[in-house]
Amino acid sequence: MTSCLGGGLDRTRAALREGRSGLAKLGFETVALDTYVGEIAGIDEVRVPRALAGYDCRNNRAAEMGLALDGFAGAVDGAAKRWGAARVGVFIGTSTAGILHTELAYRRRDPATGALPADFDYRRTHNTFSAAEYVRERLGLAGPCAAISTACSSSAKAFASAARLIEAGIIDAAVVGGVDTLCLTTLYGFNSLELLSAEPCRPYDAERGGISIGEAAAFFLMERESPAASVALLGFGESSDAHHMSSPHPEGLGAQRAMREALERARLHPGDIDYVNLHGTGTRSNDSAEDRAVVALFGEGVPVNSTKGMTGHTLGAAGAVEAIVSTLAIEEGRIPASPGTRTVDPNLRARYEKAPRAARIDRVASNSFGFGGSNCSVVLGRAAA
Numbered sequence: 473m474t475s476c477l478g479g480g481l482d483r484t485r486a487a488l489r490e491g492r493s494g495l496a497k498l499g500f501e502t503v504a505l506d507t508y509v510g511e512i513a514g515i516d517e518v519r520v521p522r523a524l525a526g527y528d529c530r531n532n533r534a535a536e537m538g539l540a541l542d543g544f545a546g547a548v549d550g551a552a553k554r555w556g557a558a559r560v561g562v563f564i565g566t567s568t569a570g571i572l573h574t575e576l577a578y579r580r581r582d583p584a585t586g587a588l589p590a591d592f593d594y595r596r597t598h599n600t601f602s603a604a605e606y607v608r609e610r611l612g613l614a615g616p617c618a619a620i621s622t623a624c625s626s627s628a629k630a631f632a633s634a635a636r637l638i639e640a641g642i643i644d645a646a647v648v649g650g651v652d653t654l655c656l657t658t659l660y661g662f663n664s665l666e667l668l669s670a671e672p673c674r675p676y677d678a679e680r681g682g683i684s685i686g687e688a689a690a691f692f693l694m695e696r697e698s699p700a701a702s703v704a705l706l707g708f709g710e711s712s713d714a715h716h717m718s719s720p721h722p723e724g725l726g727a728q729r730a731m732r733e734a735l736e737r738a739r740l741h742p743g744d745i746d747y748v749n750l751h752g753t754g755t756r757s758n759d760s761a762e763d764r765a766v767v768a769l770f771g772e773g774v775p776v777n778s779t780k781g782m783t784g785h786t787l788g789a790a791g792a793v794e795a796i797v798s799t800l801a802i803e804e805g806r807i808p809a810s811p812g813t814r815t816v817d818p819n820l821r822a823r824y825e826k827a828p829r830a831a832r833i834d835r836v837a838s839n840s841f842g843f844g845g846s847n848c849s850v851v852l853g854r855a856a857a
Contacts, residue, residue, distance in 0.1 A: 628791025686784025724765025752778020
């Protein structure tokens with residue numbers, strides 16, 4: 473994983489222990505907005521391998537940074553040797569993919585004809601599939617490959633897509649993850665919806681004022697069986713409530729269905745969950761709807777919080793980023809912090825935890841909810857349990 477917290481799991485672990493945020497005042501491209509973002513340091517200096525130069529764009533540079541960390545590429549190579557490269561799939565969630573590359577190309581249009589520059593390669597840069605294809609080519613895999621683009625639930629749904637193919641016997645392993653990077657369309661788009669916070673986002677806070685957009689790349693290697701794995705995917709649930717194009721159902725009915733299905737698939741009861749990593753964007757309507765959904769299913773006793781005050785909302789990468797946060801919570805035995813949240817909104821009833829603390833965590837539910845009511849919840853658990 474790479475994000476505004478730094479590159480690699482060790483830096484992410486340290487930030488989770490310390491409650492440190494990576495959000496900073498916006499200074500991206502030509503954007504003039506009063507907000508904070510989570511930008512990946514050094515991304516502009518990264519280059520993809522020469523053989524894959526046609527894929528060079530900000531989004532695929534982020535993917536390259538993530539794939540190069542924590543021995544991940546070597547682990548995938550080992551899986552390809554165990555199962556065969558054609559038996560390892562690739563499922564990558566992204567929201568806007570390489571749209572920045574198109575925005576930059578528009579600045580170089582022919583002044584007479586308006587034509588885009590000849591070196592602009594839409595298929596390998598802007599196209600949503602380019603991120604998944606880049607990962608497959610970079611890792612030398614030959615199994616099924618798909619990009620999932622369902623707004624902010626994209627990379628959570630990637631887990632579900634991979635698990636179905638493993639269960640069906642089509643593949644034995646998969647690279648699952650998400651990558652999304654900053655672009656002008658996202659920043660100005662969320663600003664037009666009046667959803668950007670003028671300070672680092674404050675999920676569940678009584679004075680919360682909106683989201684902080686982040687960027688990240690996060691990847692997992694999922695295998696049918698792996699004796700060395702510390703964490704297992706126990707269940708996943710998906711729903712589409714289609715209540716409104718950009719607002720959640722006020723009672724969180726679709727969110728409830730996704731969480732309930734994830735528990736049923738995992739053969740667990742609500743009381744078996746030790747921590748819920750909320751979608752928790754920091755907007756008034758999203759936090760309120762999710763709170764109602766969580767309390768309706770889990771009651772008010774399970775610890776919950778959102779870690780978007782650390783990473784920002786990484787959009788299509790958020791499901792994978794927060795699955796890593798959830799994995800580290802299990803491995804570390806620690807509920808992460810929620811920096812930015814000062815006073816929990818008294819109208820929200822779930823047991824929201826602001827500060828990090830030690831806790832026995834065997835099972836986590838991690839929520840990711842997208843525009844149009846595209847919802848996904850994944851349940852991760854200690855493999856030994």
